[in-house]
Amino acid sequence: MPITYTSNEQVEVYRFSVPVAIGVPLLALFLQAFVPLHFPRFAVYVDLPLLVTIFFAMARRSPIAGLFTGAIIGLAQDMLGHNPIGIYGIAKTIVGYGASSLGVKLDVENAGARFLVTLGFYLIHSAVYFTVARALVNMTQSWSWLHGILAGLVNAFIGVLLYFVLDRFKQRT
Amino acid sequence: MESVLGRYRNLIVLVLVLFAQVLGLAVQVKRGGAANDAQDTRLIRIWAVGALSPFERSVVWIQNSSRNLWHNYFYLRGVRAENRQLKEQIEQMRLEQVRLSEDAAQARRLQNLLAFKEQFIAKTVAAQVIGSSGSDLSRIVYIDKGEDSGIKRDMAVMTADGIVGKVLLVYPSESQVLLISDQSSGVGAILEKSRLQGVLRGAPNGEVTLERVMSDEQVQPGETVLTSGGDQIFPKGLPIGSVTKVAPGKDLFLNIKIKPAADLSKLEEVLVLVEKQERQSFADVHERVRAADILAQRLPSVPDKPAVDPNAPATASNAGSKPANGGPGTASTKPATNASTTPKPNSGVTAQSAAKKEVVPGQQASGSAPVSAATKTAKPVNSNPTQTDSAKVQPGPAIVEEKPSSPVPAQPKSQTPVEDNSPQ
Numbered sequence: 001m002p003i004t005y006t007s008n009e010q011v012e013v014y015r016f017s018v019p020v021a022i023g024v025p026l027l028a029l030f031l032q033a034f035v036p037l038h039f040p041r042f043a044v045y046v047d048l049p050l051l052v053t054i055f056f057a058m059a060r061r062s063p064i065a066g067l068f069t070g071a072i073i074g075l076a077q078d079m080l081g082h083n084p085i086g087i088y089g090i091a092k093t094i095v096g097y098g099a100s101s102l103g104v105k106l107d108v109e110n111a112g113a114r115f116l117v118t119l120g121f122y123l124i125h126s127a128v129y130f131t132v133a134r135a136l137v138n139m140t141q142s143w144s145w146l147h148g149i150l151a152g153l154v155n156a157f158i159g160v161l162l163y164f165v166l167d168r169f170k171q172r173t
Numbered sequence: 174m175e176s177v178l179g180r181y182r183n184l185i186v187l188v189l190v191l192f193a194q195v196l197g198l199a200v201q202v203k204r205g206g207a208a209n210d211a212q213d214t215r216l217i218r219i220w221a222v223g224a225l226s227p228f229e230r231s232v233v234w235i236q237n238s239s240r241n242l243w244h245n246y247f248y249l250r251g252v253r254a255e256n257r258q259l260k261e262q263i264e265q266m267r268l269e270q271v272r273l274s275e276d277a278a279q280a281r282r283l284q285n286l287l288a289f290k291e292q293f294i295a296k297t298v299a300a301q302v303i304g305s306s307g308s309d310l311s312r313i314v315y316i317d318k319g320e321d322s323g324i325k326r327d328m329a330v331m332t333a334d335g336i337v338g339k340v341l342l343v344y345p346s347e348s349q350v351l352l353i354s355d356q357s358s359g360v361g362a363i364l365e366k367s368r369l370q371g372v373l374r375g376a377p378n379g380e381v382t383l384e385r386v387m388s389d390e391q392v393q394p395g396e397t398v399l400t401s402g403g404d405q406i407f408p409k410g411l412p413i414g415s416v417t418k419v420a421p422g423k424d425l426f427l428n429i430k431i432k433p434a435a436d437l438s439k440l441e442e443v444l445v446l447v448e449k450q451e452r453q454s455f456a457d458v459h460e461r462v463r464a465a466d467i468l469a470q471r472l473p474s475v476p477d478k479p480a481v482d483p484n485a486p487a488t489a490s491n492a493g494s495k496p497a498n499g500g501p502g503t504a505s506t507k508p509a510t511n512a513s514t515t516p517k518p519n520s521g522v523t524a525q526s527a528a529k530k531e532v533v534p535g536q537q538a539s540g541s542a543p544v545s546a547a548t549k550t551a552k553p554v555n556s557n558p559t560q561t562d563s564a565k566v567q568p569g570p571a572i573v574e575e576k577p578s579s580p581v582p583a584q585p586k587s588q589t590p591v592e593d594n595s596p597q
Contacts, residue, residue: 026224026225029225029307030225030228030229032307032308033225033229033304033305033306033307033315034228034229034232034303034304034305036305036307037302037304037305037314037439037440037441038439040438040439043305043306043307043308043309044309049307063183063186063187064182064183064186067183067186067187067190068190071190071194075194076221077307077308079217079218079220079221079222080218080221080222080225080304080306080307080308080311081306081307081308081310081311081313082306082311082313082341082342082349082351082355082357083310083311084198084201084202085197085198085201085217085218086194086195086197086198086201087198088308089194090191090194090195090198093187093190093191093194094187094191097183097187101183129310132198133310136195136198136199136202137198137202138202139310139356140356140377141310141377142377142378
């Protein structure tokens with residue numbers, strides 16, 4: 001059955017095959033680590049693991065599944081850096097929980113809603129990361145609204161395109 | 174109770190998961206910064222890196238193979254012209270090399286005077302950059318060489334253009350390199366012309382700044398920044414970058430922005446410095462004079478007998494009193510001070526060797542006073558000081574002095590023992 005973006009299906013809960021559930025986050029992490037070698041600005045403006053977290057959380061529509069998805073992807077992202085493990089983990093846990101909670105209540109399957117949701121969650125993610133990094137880890141961080149909004153728009157745009165691709169892997173429960 | 178748990182189940186799980194992560198963070202931070210933390214969480218990081226690095230290696234291998242195939246077998250347009258141009262460039266560089274080698278020899282001689290010890294790059298391992306952290310908040314890259322290739326923590330990483338960073342974590346077949354643009358990085362640096370020293374640090378936005386330079390100092394944009402060697406990681410004198418902007422900073426220090434010489438945003442191949450040597454710089458063995466000889470020249474001594482030449486009696490008699498750096502005459506007046514104990518007129522070389530063996534720091538001055546007899550005895554034999562055998566230098570406070578580079582006049586010479594400070 002083709003997937004449509006109507007309100008009748010907004011409460012539809014999706015699941016994913018194991019290869020997709022594992023492979024897509026891994027691929028996102030791989031691209032996030034590899035692409036900046038050739039396009040250095042990619043790491044500054046794009047957060048593919050965050051987009052994948054938002055997508056899976058919204059599609060599964062289960063806050064617990066969403067927060068665990070965010071936690072696992074975030075912790076894996078932490079492991080690739082040299083900062084203490086858990087900063088991305090906390091930020092993406094909150095985003096996963098929020099995105100899945102939002103997915104239960106709103107129609108998040110049209111492009112406009114997805115754009116706004118992604119923009120909003122990018123800012124939330126950045127704010128949580130900034131807070132944790134400064135308050136708990138004592139890292140020197142600087143906050144820039146301009147950069148945040150710009151990167152949020154870029155992520156939202158890429159996210160909308162990515163979600164359409166990932167929609168093909170959805171399986172109805 | 175059950176209804177409460179059921180009602181707020183999601184929220185409770187969220188709080189628990191967050192609490193667990195905060196607890197983990199607190200433990201890592203309490204154990205003392207990123208370095209120790211990295212060690213504590215090494216196993217977890219190995220899993221993550223191990224899961225991704227095969228893909229990264231594969232992609233890099235495919236990229237390199239296809240690029241090499243294209244450039245080495247297909248895209249050969251303009252190679253002849255480039256070859257010709259490179260040959261011309263080689264000729265120019267040869268000329269430049271002659272000039273620079275003279276400068277280098279002079280620098281080594283001067284360093285030798287100060288018993289200067291320098292760290293040399295002894296061995297490097299080439300590595301391919303295969304990945305990054307994927308975050309602008311953690312400026313690191315991964316290379317495809319690890320413990321198996323002899324790489325260890327805190328080794329310097331560089332390119333031909335300049336330094337890149339240091340090895341932060343080592344895995345069996347990969348390593349994590351902390352770039353100099355990361356905010357937790359620190360490199361001892363020195364400005365090439367003004368010789369001002371500072372600490373190179375990364376900023377959160379990826380810029381590189383030179384800190385700890387007082388605001389009353391004059392620093393010009395464009396000046397080259399080199400490693401100072403003070404961090405014990407990078408040998409002294411490696412290029413870091415150049416000054417792009419100088420502005421007043423906080424706490425009486427300048428805010429100096431640096432553009433790294435190596436392009437940190439597009440790293441492909443790097444060199445890991447796996448072995449450093451600390452050794453005394455060496456100069457040409459024939460351009461050294463022992464302290465004993467210098468002192469002997471300056472102390473009063475019985476002058477040599479005049480030479481047979483009746484036309485120049487004054488020259489020979491005055492020779493013994495000339496100062497050490499008094500030009501060509503110096504060479505002729507370097508007596509074999511301690512040769513007085515082994516007067517073997519038929520074996521000048523042997524006498525020199527004996528003299529060298531007897532030179533002990535601290536005894537040079539006293540041994541150099543009773544000079545002239547032995548000098549005179551050995552004089553006819555040793556007409557060419559450059560043929561003397563070289564001996565390994567004894568470590569100690571022996572002073573060496575540069576001989577004048579002008580040619581030594583062909584006149585009768587006393588023994589000129591020569592020390593060899595060349596590296597073992």
